[in-house]
Amino acid sequence: MSNYSLVCACGSARAGELATAHGIIQTPVFMPVGSQATVKTLTPDEITKLGAGIILANNYHLYLRPGIEVIAKLGGLHRFMGWNGAILTDSGGYQVFSLSALTKVSDDGVAFRSHIDGSSHFLTPEKAILLQEALGSDIAMVLDEMSPPGAPLAKVEQAMKRTHRWAERCLSAHKKESQQLFAIVQGGLDANLRRHSAEYLRALNFSGYAIGGLSIGEPKEAMWEVVKESVAVLPVNKPRYLMGVGSPEDIVKAVSLGVDMMDCVLPTRVARNGALFTWNGRINIRNSIYRDLDEPIDRRCDCYTCTHFSVSYLRHLFVAQELLAYRLATIHNLRFLACLIRDLRESIISGAVDSFIQEFFYAYKTTDEGVRLAQKEKWVKARSLGVKKPLSKLP
16 A cells, blocks of 8 residues: 555646655655754754655664664654654665775675774665664665766666665565655666666565666756656656755756655755855855845745845855854755745646746756756765865765
8 A cells, every 4th residue: 555645747747645654745845854863953843844844864874873773772763853754764875885985885785984983884785674663764765776977887787786686675674564665766877777677666566766876966967867767667656756856946857757755965055055045046145245235035935034134144144154154044945945845736736837847947047067067076076085074064
């Protein structure tokens, strides 16, 4: 029995409801990322008021610190972090491959060293499930192997097949009835591999399906082609989750292709660097043109930041490196996305999603593709090298 109900479809875009042990989530939905049991700078109450009913936490980070056993002993992840909404936990596979300096992958699992202290660890599909069950998340993810950008096709196919074998082992190991388990479609940028992966995993009848291994530096056009190929094969009565997508323009595009769930650190990370979302595009609050501007970030936004403070004040906080700057900016970006998702859902239900999308892209100035790829490459390189950053630069 599926926990997902399709409420309405308009073209490929879908409005639905996902039932979890901690409430019903209206889809499409964007999940703020709280990798280490916190959405940076915000309290759980603030996250709820912003309109988020589900957040993402990370198995890898919590396994290394403070330890899954600590969280389980204290009543599980919901009680540990004081969050009453739903939680999706990522298995940690992406972090193992992107943060660990040394990894060794075999069919048994992946050996890696902690990016914190260099200690050695071994993660198997069964262990990934056991740890997520101990956390008590509402949705758990299978352990998968992600192909790095530019990998030879043979390597991509090898990783995909290993992901399938691991998915079967995760499904066999999963025992917690109140927790849903999602599979992850892999296959790099090859359309045939993606279709094969989606078909293979669909036959195993998971609770939901994620599209992984994207938004890691590949051209946008290539990413969207892969999403189209994957969605076309995935079941209609199960949620579809595009991992690692969080810019306004990408959210709109993903929803238009039939994606139901998304997550990304981008909205909160860029907020702490002074990049704020508006209906006309992203702005850099540090620019001198905002020095004495007595207006909200966005006139259409109803967030605490926009209803209480001017752009001039927020710019002052960033220039002075006041901690309040990061909180106010984060509040705004997450509320902006919540309202964007709400409006998208309403347009799907009313049958006007095409008009909504057309109007959005007419007004919204997207980030230059060349600049975006350069920024992404720089960020990924910094993560792989374990670069330490101040609060305002944390990913």
